[in-house]
Ligand SMILES: Nc1ncnc2c1ncn2[C@@H]1O[C@H](COP(=O)(O)OP(=O)(O)OP(=O)(O)O)[C@@H](O)[C@H]1O
């Protein structure tokens with residue numbers, strides 16, 4: 001029982017990170033039909049923004065030393081500004097391009113960001129310790145101790161998801177965004193400003209990336225210029241198996257991928273454990289084959305004629 | 306001037322192939338005549354990349370699906386080839402997990418490279434049967450997932466691949482001329498395939514998948530064929546690469562390689578063989594120049610250099626600019642035209658140069 | 660109110676409109692009829708600036724439409740009920756109507772318009788909180804019209820309002836449209852495949868075929884089907900002269 005609970009918490013907290021990243025990707029896909037390969041690099045930039053820009057092997061905290069109430073807005077601002085710059089310099093000029101072109105464009109953008117990070121910070125991984133007391137355990141019940149951080153990750157994710165849902169359903173701009181995600185042309189014909197909606201979606205996607213940056217770096221304690229890439233890859237997979245264009249699907253997919261990873265991690269024989277990711281990908285490919293439309297069918301594809 | 310003889314017609318049919326081969330031959334001959342070992346090495350590397358890019362074109366150009374997975378096949382081909390050519394003594398040390406036959410025997414590099422290509426093709430065929438049922442963006446993400454699974458598999462499978470360390474002791478057999486001939490073979494393969502009924506059917510599905518299906522094209526099947534053939538060439542390129550470097554590291558076959566080869570194809574023009582060749586030549590030059598600039602140039606005693614990674618950033622920026630301002634690439638997705646055709650062709654040529 | 664001059668629109672190599680002219684006066688109901696592929700939807704999409712013409716101009720109240728963005732046209736007071744309705748199926752009925760008010764700031768008026776729409780189409784009020792994708796085809800058509808009305812348009816274009824609807828419902832839709840002109844002074848441009856109903860409702864009729872206006876005139880003067888028939892099909896059919904199309 002205690003063991004099961006521990007595994008569950010592991011799965012939920014990993015799934016949370018994937019779900020948050022997948023939401024950021026899914027939101028942009030909905031509105032822009034863009035598969036944003038640079039999303040992982042937005043996450044990486046958010047993490048690197050914590051330290052002083054230098055190629056030194058030892059990281060020195062900068063924003064990372066601020067009080068959380070200042071630190072969090074700063075990191076969010078950095079990532080959101082980066083995302084908006086990307087929108088202006090890359091996504092907007094490619095607005096009328098095919099989804100494939102957009103995808104390659106974001107791939108190129110991600111590559112550029114990674115290499116600029118190498119230029120500034122050097123290519124070697126760096127250790128950073130912020131909020132390290134969060135990794136201390138809390139006792140949930142008799143014999144079940146989980147790191148405080150896991151609870152925080154799950155909590156933050158829940159809060160962000162609730163806020164996002166409220167925004168999308170209860171506010172004018174949220175409704176506009178959903179309308180634009182479903183049928184961009186029609187939304188524009190009704191007077192919705194295309195660029196405004198897209199910028200808003202880009203900004204929100206950036207905020208979600210920033211949240212992942214902070215949670216992820218506190219968890220791993222390591223900065224690496226490709227740290228966002230693998231996270232993004234799992235998030236992609238989450239959006240695809242959840243069903244492209246469905247935000248619910250992105251979340252479901254995120255938790256599904258997290259759960260599969262943790263289950264494999266826990267139950268694979270130890271000599272096979274290094275192959276965990278291979279198994280995860282294999283399972284994902286299997287899911288794609290059985291349900292190419294994704295686990296959660298998006299409303300758009302269910303549209304009646 | 307219209308060709309009048311049957312031979313003339315044939316020449317005209319394969320004109321892009323002829324002009325590309327001759328052009329490439331000139332490039333190789335000129336660079337080789339410089340007799341500079343460093344430049345000649347860059348040339349070999351560029352030619353190997355060209356084989357990869359041509360392989361990419363066979364799939365991406367004809368199917369219209371973007372694959373992020375082909376460097377996985379390059380890796381598979383590279384290791385499969387190396388397993389056959391390494392000295393049995395070194396194999397015992399680095400890759401003791403290999404089956405007995407491989408541990409005890411070696412093949413000639415050419416045989417080994419072809420077998421390496423076949424291994425990659427088989428891997429592509431099996432994974433393609435699954436992957437090619439997806440369409441559009443889902444297919445791209447699928448190939449990315451496939452790539453990552455190959456990558457993490459090879460990274461961990463240390464008794465076969467030496468894992469995170471390098472596999473050394475691979476005989477160095479890939480000279481510029483060897484690589485050149487592989488380029489020619491790959492070009493012929495790509496050319497013949499894209500003009501075969503398979504290539505035509507696949508391109509029909511690229512323009513309109515639904516219509517092609519309605520017209521009886523087995524879209525999934527055609528994609529699998531193309532995926533397999535392209536992996537064959539990319540796999541052989543992997544074999545060449547291992548026998549160029551003399552050692553293999555799994556990390557060689559990761560995102561930068563994917564990015565560079567894909568950029569070359571896109572910059573040249575994804576949907577034409579000429580695009581693959583032109584893009585590779587242009588970007589190889591750019592990479593060389595930027596790498597030089599990273600090393601620095603002496604200017605009146607002081608060494609002025611670009612920071613590390615400038616080449617990559619430059620490459621990314623070039624790709625973005627091309628995507629924004631000329632999404633069909635340098636060749637505008639067209640093959641090099643028969644130059645003697647009256648008017649129509651001439652205007653098209655000038656149009657392309659404008 | 661709306662002037663279309665020598666409008667030419669292409670899809671790649673295909674020329675869908677070859678220089679058409681329309682002139683629609685304030686307060687009138689104009690109707691474009693024509694067979695499949697005539698270019699009717701293309702015309703309406705150009706008026707909403709979704710498509711960019713290769714030649715010609717479109718002006719609304721003297722302001723140029725071509726070259727602006729669709730959202731600018733909506734702001735000018737031009738609204739469209741497009742072919743296929745394009746309801747936001749993942750939104751509720753109420754949210755669909757709310758999207759229609761995207762350009763507006765006049766809260767009280769918006770509320771009144773909302774009530775008017777509900778009054779006109781009571782079913783939309785009943786299904787307020789339901790997902791719009793669950794509405795029937797006819798209900799979706801009503802929602803699309805209601806949504807267009809929520810933009811408080813001065814000029815509205817409607818693409819094939821009768822498509823896929825039962826005759827009774829079509830009657831109801833036309834009743835509403837005609838009433839809209841009366842109650843709001845709305846100017847309407849209706850596109851239909853068949854001219855029968857359109858002729859009854861319209862003041863002006865345009866027959867469009869092959870991307871060109873074949874016939875234009877007062878509906879009252881075109882009640883004899885022959886000329887319309889000839890313009891529509893490109894040949895006259897004396898034996899069936901009486902058959903309406
Ligand atoms: N998106 C498009 N791409 C290419 N060609 C198009 C496109 N839309 C329409 N066309 C072509 O333009 C011409 C006019 O089309 P349009 O949709 O305006 O016809 P329509 O009169 O509305 O026909 P219908 O009554 O069938 O709706 C047709 O030949 C059509 O094939």
Ligand SMILES: [Mg+2]
Nearest residue numbers: 699700701742
């Ligand atoms: Mg139409």
